[in-house]
Structure formats: structure tokens, C-alpha cells
Amino acid sequence: MKNKNFSSVLASIIVFVLAILFLFPFYWMLTTSFKSQTVAVKIPPEWIPVNLTLNNYINLFTGPALRWAFNSFFVSILTVFFVCFFSAMAGYAFAKKEFWGRNTLFWIMIATMALPRQVIVIPLYEIMIKLGLTNTYESLILPLIAWPFGVFLMKQYTQTLHSEILDAAGIDGSPGFKIFYFIVLPMVKPGIGALAIFTFMSSWNDYFWQLIMINQDLMKTLPLGVAGLQTQHTKDYGLIMAGSTIASLPMIVIFLSFQKYFQSGITMGAVKG
Amino acid sequence: MEVKYLKKFRQIVEKMKKGKEGYLFIAPSFIIFMIFTLFPIVKSLIISLFEYDLSSYKWIGINNYLVLIEDKVFLKALINSFLFALFNVPLTIILSLFISITIHPKKEASKSFYRAAFYLPVVSSIVTITLIWKWIYHPIFGILNFIIENIGFNRINWLGDYDFAFPALVIVLLTISIGQPILLYVASLGSIPKTYYEVGRIEGVNRLQEYRYITWPLLKPTTLYILVMTTIASFQTFAIVQLMTGGGPFYTTSTIVYQLYTTAFDFVKLGLASAMGIILTLIIVLISVFQFKFLSTDIEY
Structure with a gap:
């Protein structure tokens, strides 16, 4: 008995230390972001900053950072809207409608999810150039709408609804879209909530594709802009950390306010994933 | 007819x-x-069967693939991608399982503190994570070298050293890999009926046997899912390489995706880069199929 307690206390201590180690980089980012260039590189470092300054943030926001933040929000919100709406529609059809080729079409979509996205990047780049869409919002949004994860998630979710309710609504001759909009959509809201958060996260934190599509400074998103800071201001760590803070803060706030959705979204996606 | x-x-x-x-x-x-x-x-x-630079296509059959097989830089990147998976996947599973089992019996408040702490690197942009670590690893002003020097060791050029750059990146990769598995494991642990453990206790099994014969088998589907997902993600390592080391020093940290990116977008050899993409896809599909086939035999859904 004594032994058991000892090992579980030891495990708890290790996990606590690990958690601190995981949180420390964020603490270090935040504190560095309030340090001037000279204070940031002081040795020994100021573990708890005394000479605070807002200059890094002021510099960022008088520069293009505000525009980058707008781009990130705009692209992410539009992506979320389209992914959720289209996925809910397709998920509903795949789960509840009868049509020829339904399973084949569904499995074609799902099978591509197992492939690494990098494999489509080159033809996609070619398409975007041909359509004249490089350095546009569309080029960042369209490929994310085309990714079938949302359809998969919404199909799984819609399947759990009872068909009787939908059939009953169909009897009084309501057209299909009305049934979807007024009956199905409200019922799948929790699923959409989880999907919305994941889509927002993957759009907000996308880097690989954005790096390929965007090279104009004004069209950059926060991750691109902040990554660019380190090549332009190699030595200004306060500024780079301030940029990093701005780039991650919205997602952290969303995560802390919607923790439950993250949990349910991850476990839903994992069901026979 | x-x-x-x-x-x-x-x-x-x-x-x-x-x-x-x-x-x-x-x-x-x-x-x-x-x-x-x-x-x-x-x-x-x-x-992937053409020589292509955005302006002209030239059919060359499987030549791109033949070039890659003999390309030492690509082979190095290929091996590195395997190594990233080889180190990151087992460490992710062991660490996340250990953390999940430890925090599972705790009160809801502290459970959500731990979940949040370990999930924070997942929700933060990969760019942010990379830049923070680059700052921590900084050879002169980095906090890590400050600590190392204070406990009596020589400072290390973490990202520029032949021996240290790769492990330094594995650590960053690990910190972004364990968040999701922890959420999954904690959810799965919560769904194991308590009666299983009660029966075990009546039979007189100890803690270790409990994990071995009750917890571990019941977590197997979750573990398999985490295994496949983490392997796929490890093979796609890109941003941390591009922003921290640029594949160096001497290609010790280069990966397939990083090679694909530079080949396509710096050197505009799109056919060759596509062949890399196809090879990456084949590797990922083969490994996933292998993992499912050989590890899911005794799992009942």
C-alpha cells in the first residue's frame, strides 16, 4: 500500500514538472515580448521581467501586423462558414438520402483523407496559377473546403439522428432543403460546433500551403508575417516574440473557452478513424 | 447483349x-x-513522369524516380523522415499514456489544467512554437544555454551542431505531438467500466498487473489510432525544419517534405518534386496498412 502511494505521488510530481516545462516556453514568449531589444538579450536574463515595454506591440501594429491579423481572421472565418455549411449538407445526404453511387462517392472522399496533403500541393499550385488566384483569399480558402474531413465528421454525426423525425417532416411535403435547414441543421449543431473549431484551427495555423500561395506582404496571414519577421529583424527577439504572441493568442483564447468541443471533436474524429 | x-x-x-x-x-x-x-x-x-518547370512538359517516364534513388541528399531526407517517426512515435505514445494514466484519477479542475497545458502547443501556430524554441535554443542569448552553462557544462550550438540539431528538433516535434493523444487517452480511460478494476482487486491483482491486463488491452484501439496518426504526422515534418535549421547542418535535419518544398518552389523542378510527393504517399500508405494489419488482429471494435 505504501509502495503504491509512493509511485503515484512520484508520477504526479513528474507530470507536474512536465506541465511546467510545457508551459514555460509560453511564459518565455510572453515575457520576452514585453522586453526591449537590449533587455531581451541580457545575460543573466530577467526571469521575471522588471523593465516592461509595450514598444514591440506598438511597432507591430503600426506596421502591417494589423492587416495580417485581419487576413487571418477573414480567411479562417470564411473557411469555417463554407466548410461547416457544405459538410453539413453533404453529411446529411450521405447519412440519410438514398441515391445511386452513394457509398462509392463517400469512400472516394474518405480514402483521400489518408493521403498526405503535400502530394496535392504541386498540381494545386499549378491550378491556382492558371486561375490567377495566387496572392488571393480564395487560394487559401478553396483547398480547405475541398478537404473531406468535415464531410466525414458530419456524416458520422447525422447518422445518429433518428430517421423517423426527418421522415415525419417529409410527409407534409416540405421540400428537402427546408427539412435540412429547419430540422437537420439545428439537430447537428454540436457536431458543427466541433467541426467549426477544428476548421478554424487548421485554417488559422495553416502554414505550408499559405507559404506557397502568398508572397505579397499585405496578403500575408499572421503565421506568414511572423515567420517573415525573423528574417527581417533577426536580432529583435522582443519583436519576434510579440508577433508570436499575437499569432497564437486567438487560438489559445478559443481553446480555453471551448475546451469541451475540442475533446468531443477529437474523440468523434477518432471513431474508427 | x-x-x-x-x-x-x-x-x-x-x-x-x-x-x-x-x-x-x-x-x-x-x-x-x-x-x-x-x-x-x-x-x-x-x-511525376515529366520534366516540368511551369512552362514546358517533357515526358521522361520513371526517370524522376531513378534520379531520386541515386540522389544522396534525398536519401538522407528520406532516412531523416523515418528517424523522426522512429523517435517521435514511441516517445509520444509512452509519454502521453503515462501522463493520461497519472491525471485520469485527479479532480476535474486539475485534469483540465493538465489537458490545457499539454494541448497548448497543439492549438498554437506551428510558426509560434518554432520561433519560441528557436529563441530558447539560441546559441548566445538562449535561456537553455544560460542554464547549461550555469550547471557547469559548455554551451551548445543546438541548431547548428551536427550531433544536436536532430535531437533538438525531435523535442520540439514531441511537444506538439502529445497533446492530442492525451485527450484521446483520457477520454478512453474514462470509458473503461470501474467494475473491471473492482473484479481485478477481488482477484488480488496489483497495480502493474492492472495496467498490463485491464488498462492496456482496453486502450489498444486508441493506441492504434494514435500510432497511425502520429506516424503520418511525423513523416510530414516541415515547418520546424524550414524555420529552425533549413535542413542543416549538412542535411542532418532535412525531411522529405522539406526537400519537396525546396525542389518545387526554390528550384522549380516540379516533376521531381511530384515524384517525392508520390514516394511520401506510398510510404505513408504502406506503413498505415502495415500498422493496421499487424496490430489490429486482436482488437474488437
């Missing part, structure tokens, strides 16, 4: 007419999916 086919064709048309609404509902997703995902997948395979 022809009549038979015609009849069948008519039947299909009839069926399709009946399902009209279904097609309309999937149309927005499916059309965009066809243009921006399905078509590019097929096209990628085709481009």
Missing part, C-alpha cells in the same frame, strides 16, 4: 433521378473536392 446493357443503363438513370436531391446536397462539397483534391492527386502522379 446490347439490350441488356441498355436496360441496365436505363435503370441506373432511373435510380439517379430518384436520388436527385441527394446529389444536390453533396454537390457543393463534391465538386470542390473533385477540382481541388481528387484531380490534383491524379495530376500529381502524371506530373
Whole structure:
């Protein structure tokens, strides 16, 4: 008995230390972001900053950072809207409608999810150039709408609804879209909530594709802009950390306010994933 | 014969007419999916058989693949991608399982503190994580070298050293890998009925046996899922390489995706880069199939 307690206390201590180690980089980012260039590189470092300054943030926001933040929000919100709406529609059809080729079409979509996205990047780049869409919002949004994860998630979710309710609504001759909009959509809201958060996260934190599509400074998103800071201001760590803070803060706030959705979204996606 | 086919064709048309609404509902997703995902997948395979620099196509058959097999830089990147997975995947599973089992019996408040702490690197942009670590690893002003020097060791050029750059990146990769598995494990642990453990206790099993014979087998489907997902993600390592080391020093941290990126977008050899993409895809699909086949035999869903 004594032994058991000892090992579980030891495990708890290790996990606590690990958690601190995981949180420390964020603490270090935040504190560095309030340090001037000279204070940031002081040795020994100021573990708890005394000479605070807002200059890094002021510099960022008088520069293009505000525009980058707008781009990130705009692209992410539009992506979320389209992914959720289209996925809910397709998920509903795949789960509840009868049509020829339904399973084949569904499995074609799902099978591509197992492939690494990098494999489509080159033809996609070619398409975007041909359509004249490089350095546009569309080029960042369209490929994310085309990714079938949302359809998969919404199909799984819609399947759990009872068909009787939908059939009953169909009897009084309501057209299909009305049934979807007024009956199905409200019922799948929790699923959409989880999907919305994941889509927002993957759009907000996308880097690989954005790096390929965007090279104009004004069209950059926060991750691109902040990554660019380190090549332009190699030595200004306060500024780079301030940029990093701005780039991650919205997602952290969303995560802390919607923790439950993250949990349910991850476990839903994992069901026979 | 022809009549038979015609009849069948008519039947299909009839069926399709009946399902009209279904097609309309999937149309927005499916059309965009066809243009921006399905078509590019097929096209990628085709481009890999050409020499292509955005202006002209030249058919060269499997030549791109032959070039890659003999390309030492690509082979190094290939090996590194395997090594990233080889180190990151077991460490992720062991660490996340250990953390999950430890925090599972705790009160809801502290459970959500730990979940948040370990999930924070997942929600933060990969760019942010990379830049923070680059700052921590900084050879002169980095906090890590400050600590190392204070406990009596020599400072290390973490990202520029032949021996340390790779492990330094594995640590960063690990910190972004364990968040999701912890959420999954904690959820799975919560769904194991308490009676299993009660029966175990009556039978007189100890803690270790409990993990070995009750917890571990019941977590197996979750573990398999985490295994496959983490392997796939490890093979796609890109941003931390591009922003921290640029593949160096001496290609010790270069990965397939990093090579693909530079080949396509710095050197505009799109055929060659596509061949890399196809190789990456084949590797990932083969490993996933292998993992499912050999590890899911005794799992009942």
C-alpha cells in the first residue's frame, strides 16, 4: 500500500514538472515580448521581467501586423462558414438520402483523407496559377473546403439522428432543403460546433500551403508575417516574440473557452478513424 | 447483349433521378473536392513522369524516380523522415499514456489544467512554437544555454551542431505531438467500466498487473489510432525544419517534405518534386496498412 502511494505521488510530481516545462516556453514568449531589444538579450536574463515595454506591440501594429491579423481572421472565418455549411449538407445526404453511387462517392472522399496533403500541393499550385488566384483569399480558402474531413465528421454525426423525425417532416411535403435547414441543421449543431473549431484551427495555423500561395506582404496571414519577421529583424527577439504572441493568442483564447468541443471533436474524429 | 446493357443503363438513370436531391446536397462539397483534391492527386502522379518547370512538359517516364534513388541528399531526407517517426512515435505514445494514466484519477479542475497545458502547443501556430524554441535554443542569448552553462557544462550550438540539431528538433516535434493523444487517452480511460478494476482487486491483482491486463488491452484501439496518426504526422515534418535549421547542418535535419518544398518552389523542378510527393504517399500508405494489419488482429471494435 505504501509502495503504491509512493509511485503515484512520484508520477504526479513528474507530470507536474512536465506541465511546467510545457508551459514555460509560453511564459518565455510572453515575457520576452514585453522586453526591449537590449533587455531581451541580457545575460543573466530577467526571469521575471522588471523593465516592461509595450514598444514591440506598438511597432507591430503600426506596421502591417494589423492587416495580417485581419487576413487571418477573414480567411479562417470564411473557411469555417463554407466548410461547416457544405459538410453539413453533404453529411446529411450521405447519412440519410438514398441515391445511386452513394457509398462509392463517400469512400472516394474518405480514402483521400489518408493521403498526405503535400502530394496535392504541386498540381494545386499549378491550378491556382492558371486561375490567377495566387496572392488571393480564395487560394487559401478553396483547398480547405475541398478537404473531406468535415464531410466525414458530419456524416458520422447525422447518422445518429433518428430517421423517423426527418421522415415525419417529409410527409407534409416540405421540400428537402427546408427539412435540412429547419430540422437537420439545428439537430447537428454540436457536431458543427466541433467541426467549426477544428476548421478554424487548421485554417488559422495553416502554414505550408499559405507559404506557397502568398508572397505579397499585405496578403500575408499572421503565421506568414511572423515567420517573415525573423528574417527581417533577426536580432529583435522582443519583436519576434510579440508577433508570436499575437499569432497564437486567438487560438489559445478559443481553446480555453471551448475546451469541451475540442475533446468531443477529437474523440468523434477518432471513431474508427 | 446490347439490350441488356441498355436496360441496365436505363435503370441506373432511373435510380439517379430518384436520388436527385441527394446529389444536390453533396454537390457543393463534391465538386470542390473533385477540382481541388481528387484531380490534383491524379495530376500529381502524371506530373511525376515529366520534366516540368511551369512552362514546358517533357515526358521522361520513371526517370524522376531513378534520379531520386541515386540522389544522396534525398536519401538522407528520406532516412531523416523515418528517424523522426522512429523517435517521435514511441516517445509520444509512452509519454502521453503515462501522463493520461497519472491525471485520469485527479479532480476535474486539475485534469483540465493538465489537458490545457499539454494541448497548448497543439492549438498554437506551428510558426509560434518554432520561433519560441528557436529563441530558447539560441546559441548566445538562449535561456537553455544560460542554464547549461550555469550547471557547469559548455554551451551548445543546438541548431547548428551536427550531433544536436536532430535531437533538438525531435523535442520540439514531441511537444506538439502529445497533446492530442492525451485527450484521446483520457477520454478512453474514462470509458473503461470501474467494475473491471473492482473484479481485478477481488482477484488480488496489483497495480502493474492492472495496467498490463485491464488498462492496456482496453486502450489498444486508441493506441492504434494514435500510432497511425502520429506516424503520418511525423513523416510530414516541415515547418520546424524550414524555420529552425533549413535542413542543416549538412542535411542532418532535412525531411522529405522539406526537400519537396525546396525542389518545387526554390528550384522549380516540379516533376521531381511530384515524384517525392508520390514516394511520401506510398510510404505513408504502406506503413498505415502495415500498422493496421499487424496490430489490429486482436482488437474488437
